[in-house]
Amino acid sequence: MAKAVIINGSPTVGSRLTAIMDFAEQRLRDADFEVTRIDVGQLPPEDLIHTKFESEHIVKANGLVAEADAVIIASPVYKASYTGVLKTFLDLIPEKGLAGKIILPLFIGGSLAHLLSIDYSLKPVLSSIGARHILGGVYAVDAQVARTEDGGFDMADVLSDRLNSAVEELVEEACLRINSTSKA
Numbered sequence: 001m002a003k004a005v006i007i008n009g010s011p012t013v014g015s016r017l018t019a020i021m022d023f024a025e026q027r028l029r030d031a032d033f034e035v036t037r038i039d040v041g042q043l044p045p046e047d048l049i050h051t052k053f054e055s056e057h058i059v060k061a062n063g064l065v066a067e068a069d070a071v072i073i074a075s076p077v078y079k080a081s082y083t084g085v086l087k088t089f090l091d092l093i094p095e096k097g098l099a100g101k102i103i104l105p106l107f108i109g110g111s112l113a114h115l116l117s118i119d120y121s122l123k124p125v126l127s128s129i130g131a132r133h134i135l136g137g138v139y140a141v142d143a144q145v146a147r148t149e150d151g152g153f154d155m156a157d158v159l160s161d162r163l164n165s166a167v168e169e170l171v172e173e174a175c176l177r178i179n180s181t182s183k184a
Contacts, residue, residue: 005064016145017148021074101133
């Protein structure tokens with residue numbers, strides 16, 4: 001069974017990003033992927049800030065990344081970039097920790113003004129830790145994810161369609177990679 005990990009870079013539990021991650025996670029499960037999630041905001045702050053590579057929490061999180069065939073990196077956009085808490089975790093992934101992984105960035109921001117934040121702020125960092133197969137990603141705006149009265153979310157159809165396409169590509173690429181390495 002293929003494995004995927006979603007790295008949640010939001011420091012806020014229940015943000016609009018949750019709807020996007022839940023949607024992607026369900027599509028991966030529908031494709032028979034085993035999916036786990038790393039909520040970076042729930043990792044011990046002292047482990048992140050003091051770069052405690054040996055921390056049991058960091059070792060466990062890095063183990064999930066190491067075992068994954070596909071990695072989704074999700075973050076809200078603050079000040080034209082992904083969150084600082086996500087950066088502290090990315091700094092703790094080993095130098096070649098994303099080698100051989102298919103990566104799908106999922107970002108959400110207040111406006112289209114930061115549409116290129118995936119390309120200019122995230123992709124160079126991912127490349128420095130071994131990522132070579134980074135898909136285009138999906139950038140959503142807050143207005144595309146509405147909160148409902150019952151505490152859930154409604155997503156705009158255009159966003160659902162883009163997420164479906166992106167996750168479908170992730171599944172296809174991960175399965176191709178798995179099949180090619182199993183034949184080798």
